[in-house]
Amino acid sequence: xxxxxxxxxxxxxxxxxxxxxxxxxxxxxxxxxxxxxxxxxxxxxxxxxxxxxxxxxxxxxxxxxxxxxxxxxxxxxxxxxxxxxxxxxxxxxxxxxxxxxxxxxxxxxxxxxxxxxxxxxxxxxxxxxxxxxxxxxxxxxxxxxxxxxxxxxxxxxxxxxxxxxxxxxxxxxxxxxxxxxxxxxxxxxxxxxxxxxxxxxxxxxxxxxxxxxxxxxxxxxxxxxxxxxxxxxxxxxxxxxxxxxxxxxxxxxxxxxxxxxxxxxxxx
Amino acid sequence: xxxxxxxxxxxxxxxxxxxxxxxxxxxxxxxxxxxxxxxxxxxxxxxxxxxxxxxxxxxxxxxxxxxxx
Numbered sequence: 212x213x214x215x216x217x218x219x220x221x222x223x224x225x226x227x228x229x230x231x232x233x234x235x236x237x238x239x240x241x242x243x244x245x246x247x248x249x250x251x252x253x254x255x256x257x258x259x260x261x262x263x264x265x266x267x268x269x270x271x272x273x274x275x276x277x278x279x280x281x282x283x284x285x286x287x288x289x290x291x292x293x294x295x296x297x298x299x300x301x302x303x304x305x306x307x308x309x310x311x312x313x314x315x316x317x318x319x320x321x322x323x324x325x326x327x328x329x330x331x332x333x334x335x336x337x338x339x340x341x342x343x344x345x346x347x348x349x350x351x352x353x354x355x356x357x358x359x360x361x362x363x364x365x366x367x368x369x370x371x372x373x374x375x376x377x378x379x380x381x382x383x384x385x386x387x388x389x390x391x392x393x394x395x396x397x398x399x400x401x402x403x404x405x406x407x408x409x410x411x412x413x414x415x416x417x418x419x420x421x422x423x424x425x426x427x428x429x430x431x432x433x434x435x436x437x438x439x440x441x442x443x444x445x446x447x448x449x450x451x452x453x454x455x456x457x458x459x460x461x462x463x464x465x466x467x468x469x470x471x472x473x474x475x476x477x478x479x
Numbered sequence: 480x481x482x483x484x485x486x487x488x489x490x491x492x493x494x495x496x497x498x499x500x501x502x503x504x505x506x507x508x509x510x511x512x513x514x515x516x517x518x519x520x521x522x523x524x525x526x527x528x529x530x531x532x533x534x535x536x537x538x539x540x541x542x543x544x545x546x547x548x
């Protein structure tokens with residue numbers, strides 16, 4: 212594989228892994244607190260809905276002129292990438308609490324249990340596959356929303372780099388890996404170093420956003436796509452430098468939950 | 480209808496613009512600048528990286544300034 216193909220694979224894999232962590236957290240909470248069969252049915256129906264959306268959207272996205280697509284997607288990736296980097300740097304330097312999957316899982320679990328009084332599994336729902344509509348809906352919404360982001364990542368990255376197949380394989384690997392970990396531990400994915408992932412994804416999104424945005428606006432990069440090999444390390448170095456600077460400027464003392472852990476190492 | 484429309488607008492604002500509008504506005508300015516430089520026949524690939532180098536620290540400074548006070 213060429214360097215550009217590796218960059219595409221890594222960017223899509225990491226970005227989709229983050230989305231998969233969020234979806235898995237929701238399904239785990241719904242299944243643990245309420246009813247596994249309904250939660251998994253909701254997940255399955257959401258995956259079918261996603262397949263239909265891909266079948267409709269896929270050809271539509273590929274029909275858009277590449278120049279216009281690069282400009283719009285480049286601009287969006289730059290906004291998303293810089294926002295992710297901003298948050299990751301603030302978390303790594305202690306200015307913002309780490310994104311805590313344990314806490315999110317506990318909140319979802321509590322919410323699901325609090326609804327149990329009104330419609331417990333086997334009584335409130337209809338018979339058949341869906342015994343508990345709350346678990347079904349929670350899983351369906353979580354998987355559909357996060358899945359749509361995965362579809363967006365695959366279609367835009369894949370189309371821009373003329374390799375939707377590779378982008379789809381990278382996304383599939385990420386989703387299967389995270390889902391397998393979720394099934395294996397049946398617990399919140401607290402050990403996944405989410406801030407580190409978001410830091411790296413922020414760097415990748417920003418690099419691709421700069422490359423495609425500038426190309427969409429008419430600029431020609433020295434070395435064409437190989438410019439990514441300079442952009443990615445340059446942005447990474449710049450971001451690491453900003454973490455160091457932000458730490459030196461001092462984190463507010465009111466956030467004991469966010470010690471200055473180097474870009475989040477799953478230490479929450 | 481009003482609150483729903485507001486919620487719809489708020490969702491898209493949050494999705495596209497995010498926590499700091501300065502980043503989104505800066506990127507639009509950078510892209511327009513790149514287009515205009517290119518139209519004028521000047522190599523313009525360096526402009527967006529320059530904007531990133533200015534926008535990210537500026538946004539961080541705005542965020543930490545708020546948390547310190």
